[in-house]
Amino acid sequence: MAQKSDSIAKVRNPIVSSDSLAIDSTQLIKKDTTQKKPNKSEITDKIVATAEDSSFIDNKRNIGHYYGKARVVYGDKTIDANYIRVNFNDKTIFAKGTRDSLGMFSGPVIFKDPSQGALTADSVYYNFKTSKGKIYQVYTEQEGGYITGGKIKKQEDNEMHMKGVVYSTCSNPYPHQHFGIVITKGIAEEKRIITGPAYIVIEDVPLPIVLPFGFFPKPNKRASGILFPQFGEDATLGFYLRDFGYYLGLSDYWDMTLRGGIYSKGSYQADVASRYMKRYKYTGNLSFSFASRKYGVEGTPEYEHPQRDFNLRWSHSQNPNARPGTVFSASVNAGTSSYYKNNGNGLYDFNQISQNNLNSSISYSKTWANSPFNLSAGLTHNQDLSRRTVNLGFPSLSFGMSTLNPFDKKDRVGEQKWYQRIAVGYSLMADNRINTTDSMLFKKETMNKIQSGIKHNIPISLSSKVMKYFQFSQSINYTENWYFQTIRKRYALAPTPTGTKDSTSIDTVQGFRRAGEYSVGGSLSTKIYGMVNFKKGKVMAVRHVLTPNIGFSYRPDFSKPKYGYYEEMVVNEAGDIRKYSIFEQSMYGGPSGGRSAAINFGLDNNIEMKVRSSKDTTGNGVKKIPILQGLSLNGSYNFVADSFKLSLLNFSGRTFFTEKLGVNFGGTLDPYVYEKRIRNGVVEARKIDKYQWESGKLPRLASFNFSFDYSLNSSTVGKNNKNNNPPNPGGNNNLFERLDASELAQIQQISRDANSFVDFTIPWNFSFYYNFTYSNTVVRNTISQTLSANGDFSLTPKWKVQFTSGYDFERKQISATSFSIYRDLHCWDLSINWSPFGSYKYYGINLRVKSSILQDLKLSKRSGYQSFY
Structure with a gap:
C-alpha cells in the first residue's frame, strides 16, 4: 500500500462498478518524501464512497455519482442518501433523497457529525476542505429541541445560519409538529440560538404573536438567567406580578433561585431557594420565603398593619457510604403559623393549608466500630399552628451504651448460668428547651425561660424461663436527673373587685440540683393456645392465642423530707398545707411522690380463622382470616396507695372485615363512681373512692376512638384471559402456530409467572378515611366524627380527574374540597384546578409546554381565593 501523504488527493484511473465502489483517495497520489504540517483546509483522512445500487465515475471531470443507499465516509463524518455526487477536484459533496415512480420521497440525507450530532434533510451540499455546507429542509435535535424545515448554512466553526426554520420541543416528525416557533432568520451556536423576528404556529395556524428577537440557551452546564414573571389578579390582594427573578448557576454542585412579587394593593413577597449536591456524598435543598400581606382597604387597621409571614425549609441527606458510622441529616420546616394560610401562591395545596403542625429535626449520630457506645446530637422544633405555640430543643445530646452481660464469658461453652444472663445498660440525655408562642419567640424574656437538664439511666435486667412455659423477667432501674434551676412556691392573697382570693407566687431559683430515683419490678408471661376444628363446611378451624402477663413493681415515696425533693406550702387562709415538687416546671419533672407497690396486669388476644379457598396461590387451598388482632386490656393496682x-x-384492638378494610379501636374504662356538684356556679365532677360494680354497674366508658380506611381501585386484565392464565400452547391459537420451537419455549417459560399476563393499568382509584372520637368527663360528653375522601379516575388514557373532599359530622359542613382535571396533549398539557366552595374557593386553568426549555410558553387563568373580610 502506498504511503499516506498530506497533499490533496487526485483521482487517477477511476474504477466504474455497477454494484458497489469504494475509493480511497490516499492510494491514488504520488509518494511525497517531505513532511509538512497539514493546513486546516487540507484533507488528511481518506474518502470512502459506496453505493448499493450503482455508481459512475466521470473521469474527465473527476466526479463520482452514487445511486441507491449511497454512503460517503470522511474521518468521523458520514453522509447517507439515495443519491450522492462527489467532486474530487474541489472536495465537495452533494446529496439528496429521491422520489419513486409513485412520487413517494425516500432515502433522505442523513448527515452525522460528532461536533453537531445527526441531522436529516432533503438535500445537503458540503465542502470537506472548508467544513462549510448548505442544508435544505432539515430535521435535527438540539438539546431537547427540534429544528425543522427551511434552509441552513453551516460555517467552518460549526456555527449555523438559519432561514425559515421552525424551532419546537414537539417530538412529532416534521411537518406534523403540534406547535413551533418560526424563525425567519437566526444563528445557532454551540451554547445558544439567537434569532431575528419570529412568530408562533400552533397546529399549522400562525398566531398574531411576533417576537422581534429571541434567545434560546443550549448550555452544557448550569447557566444564570432571568426568570419571567406571572401576571394575574388575586381577589384579595389585587393585580400581581409574581415569581419574577433570577437563576444563578453557581457551579456544578449548587445553584440558587431568587424570586419576588408585588401586588397592586401594597403586598409583596420574596423567595430564595438553593439546591446542592455532591455525588456519593450528600444532597439537599434550602429555601426561605418572606411575605407582607395587606388586607382590607386603605385606612383600616388590617391595611395599616400588614401581616408578615416567613417560612424556612431545609432538607439534607447523606449517602450512607460517604462516612461509615457517621450520619448527618436535616429536615426543617419552620415559620409563622399563618404562612401556608396566607401564601398559597395560587397553588392552594390543601395538605399544607390544613396542616396543624410543623416539625423540624437536625441530627448527627456517631457509632464506633467494635464498641458498644454511640452518640447522637440534634436540634428539634415542633409548632402547633392552631394554638400558635412553639417548642424548641437546642441542642439535645444522647450518649448510650448497648446492653452488656458483664458476668458472661466470651469463650463460654454451653448454656448461660443465671448470673451470666444479667444485662446492664446505660444512657445519658442532655436537653435545652423553650416553650413559648410564635409571637414571643425572639423576645429577650423568652430566652430567660430556657429549661436545661441532664438525665442518666441505668437499667439492670435478668430474664429466664420458669416451669418451661413461663417467661420470668426481673429488673432494677435507676434514674438520676441533674437540674440547673428549681422553683419555690409561696401563698399570697390576690385582690379582686369583691375582696381577695387565694393565690400562689412562684420564684425560680438558679443553681445545680440533682434528684435520683429507683424502682424494682418483675413480670411473668406465657402463651395459651386454643383451637376448634371443623370437619365440614368452608371453615376449617378457629384458633385463639391468649397472652396473659402479670407483674409487680415497687417504688419508694420520694416526697419524704429526707430526700429533699419536695417542699410544703400554705394553700389557703385556713392554713392547709400541701406538698409540691421543687422540680415541677423542669424539663424532666421530678421523682414521683407517694409509695407504690403495684400489681400490673394485662391480657392480649389474637383470634384467626382458617377457611378453604380455591383462590389461594400457594396451592394448599387454605386461607387465614384474622378476626381480632391485638385485643388487649391493661391496668394496675397499687396496694399501698391511700385511695384510688x-x-x-385501657383497651385496644384491630380487626379486618376484608383484606383491604382494617378497623382500629381503643379507649379507657374508669372503674370509679363520680358525683356532680356545683362550685362557684360551675358544675364539677368529683371522683369517689368507690367502684362502679359495687353499685351493680360496669366501669364507665371514659373515652373511645374508632377509625378505619379503605381504598378501591380497578385493574384491567386481558380481555381474552380473565383468569390470568396463559394461553394453552396445545389449543387452537394462531399465535402459537406462527412460533418456532425456540420462541415457543420462551413463551412456556413466561407462562410460569401468572403476573406476566396481567395488565396493571388502574383506570380509577378511590380511598376514604373515617375517624370517630368519644370523650365522657361525667359533666359533658363530646363526640367528633370526620370523613375524608380522595381519588382519581381516567376518562381516557390522556384524561385524568382527581378530587379530595371530606365532611365534618359535628359541624355539619363539607371540608376543603378541590377538583383537578389533567389532559395530556403530547408536547403540551392542560390542567384545571377548582375549589367550588369554602374559605379557599378558587379556580385555575393552565395550558403549557411540557419541555422545561420553553416553560414560559404557557397560557394561565386564575382566580384568587375569597377575601377574609
Whole structure:
C-alpha cells in the first residue's frame, strides 16, 4: 500500500462498478518524501464512497455519482442518501433523497457529525476542505429541541445560519409538529440560538404573536438567567406580578433561585431557594420565603398593619457510604403559623393549608466500630399552628451504651448460668428547651425561660424461663436527673373587685440540683393456645392465642423530707398545707411522690380463622382470616396507695372485615363512681373512692376512638384471559402456530409467572378515611366524627380527574374540597384546578409546554381565593 501523504488527493484511473465502489483517495497520489504540517483546509483522512445500487465515475471531470443507499465516509463524518455526487477536484459533496415512480420521497440525507450530532434533510451540499455546507429542509435535535424545515448554512466553526426554520420541543416528525416557533432568520451556536423576528404556529395556524428577537440557551452546564414573571389578579390582594427573578448557576454542585412579587394593593413577597449536591456524598435543598400581606382597604387597621409571614425549609441527606458510622441529616420546616394560610401562591395545596403542625429535626449520630457506645446530637422544633405555640430543643445530646452481660464469658461453652444472663445498660440525655408562642419567640424574656437538664439511666435486667412455659423477667432501674434551676412556691392573697382570693407566687431559683430515683419490678408471661376444628363446611378451624402477663413493681415515696425533693406550702387562709415538687416546671419533672407497690396486669388476644379457598396461590387451598388482632386490656393496682388503688383500664384492638378494610379501636374504662356538684356556679365532677360494680354497674366508658380506611381501585386484565392464565400452547391459537420451537419455549417459560399476563393499568382509584372520637368527663360528653375522601379516575388514557373532599359530622359542613382535571396533549398539557366552595374557593386553568426549555410558553387563568373580610 502506498504511503499516506498530506497533499490533496487526485483521482487517477477511476474504477466504474455497477454494484458497489469504494475509493480511497490516499492510494491514488504520488509518494511525497517531505513532511509538512497539514493546513486546516487540507484533507488528511481518506474518502470512502459506496453505493448499493450503482455508481459512475466521470473521469474527465473527476466526479463520482452514487445511486441507491449511497454512503460517503470522511474521518468521523458520514453522509447517507439515495443519491450522492462527489467532486474530487474541489472536495465537495452533494446529496439528496429521491422520489419513486409513485412520487413517494425516500432515502433522505442523513448527515452525522460528532461536533453537531445527526441531522436529516432533503438535500445537503458540503465542502470537506472548508467544513462549510448548505442544508435544505432539515430535521435535527438540539438539546431537547427540534429544528425543522427551511434552509441552513453551516460555517467552518460549526456555527449555523438559519432561514425559515421552525424551532419546537414537539417530538412529532416534521411537518406534523403540534406547535413551533418560526424563525425567519437566526444563528445557532454551540451554547445558544439567537434569532431575528419570529412568530408562533400552533397546529399549522400562525398566531398574531411576533417576537422581534429571541434567545434560546443550549448550555452544557448550569447557566444564570432571568426568570419571567406571572401576571394575574388575586381577589384579595389585587393585580400581581409574581415569581419574577433570577437563576444563578453557581457551579456544578449548587445553584440558587431568587424570586419576588408585588401586588397592586401594597403586598409583596420574596423567595430564595438553593439546591446542592455532591455525588456519593450528600444532597439537599434550602429555601426561605418572606411575605407582607395587606388586607382590607386603605385606612383600616388590617391595611395599616400588614401581616408578615416567613417560612424556612431545609432538607439534607447523606449517602450512607460517604462516612461509615457517621450520619448527618436535616429536615426543617419552620415559620409563622399563618404562612401556608396566607401564601398559597395560587397553588392552594390543601395538605399544607390544613396542616396543624410543623416539625423540624437536625441530627448527627456517631457509632464506633467494635464498641458498644454511640452518640447522637440534634436540634428539634415542633409548632402547633392552631394554638400558635412553639417548642424548641437546642441542642439535645444522647450518649448510650448497648446492653452488656458483664458476668458472661466470651469463650463460654454451653448454656448461660443465671448470673451470666444479667444485662446492664446505660444512657445519658442532655436537653435545652423553650416553650413559648410564635409571637414571643425572639423576645429577650423568652430566652430567660430556657429549661436545661441532664438525665442518666441505668437499667439492670435478668430474664429466664420458669416451669418451661413461663417467661420470668426481673429488673432494677435507676434514674438520676441533674437540674440547673428549681422553683419555690409561696401563698399570697390576690385582690379582686369583691375582696381577695387565694393565690400562689412562684420564684425560680438558679443553681445545680440533682434528684435520683429507683424502682424494682418483675413480670411473668406465657402463651395459651386454643383451637376448634371443623370437619365440614368452608371453615376449617378457629384458633385463639391468649397472652396473659402479670407483674409487680415497687417504688419508694420520694416526697419524704429526707430526700429533699419536695417542699410544703400554705394553700389557703385556713392554713392547709400541701406538698409540691421543687422540680415541677423542669424539663424532666421530678421523682414521683407517694409509695407504690403495684400489681400490673394485662391480657392480649389474637383470634384467626382458617377457611378453604380455591383462590389461594400457594396451592394448599387454605386461607387465614384474622378476626381480632391485638385485643388487649391493661391496668394496675397499687396496694399501698391511700385511695384510688385501681388505675384506669385501657383497651385496644384491630380487626379486618376484608383484606383491604382494617378497623382500629381503643379507649379507657374508669372503674370509679363520680358525683356532680356545683362550685362557684360551675358544675364539677368529683371522683369517689368507690367502684362502679359495687353499685351493680360496669366501669364507665371514659373515652373511645374508632377509625378505619379503605381504598378501591380497578385493574384491567386481558380481555381474552380473565383468569390470568396463559394461553394453552396445545389449543387452537394462531399465535402459537406462527412460533418456532425456540420462541415457543420462551413463551412456556413466561407462562410460569401468572403476573406476566396481567395488565396493571388502574383506570380509577378511590380511598376514604373515617375517624370517630368519644370523650365522657361525667359533666359533658363530646363526640367528633370526620370523613375524608380522595381519588382519581381516567376518562381516557390522556384524561385524568382527581378530587379530595371530606365532611365534618359535628359541624355539619363539607371540608376543603378541590377538583383537578389533567389532559395530556403530547408536547403540551392542560390542567384545571377548582375549589367550588369554602374559605379557599378558587379556580385555575393552565395550558403549557411540557419541555422545561420553553416553560414560559404557557397560557394561565386564575382566580384568587375569597377575601377574609
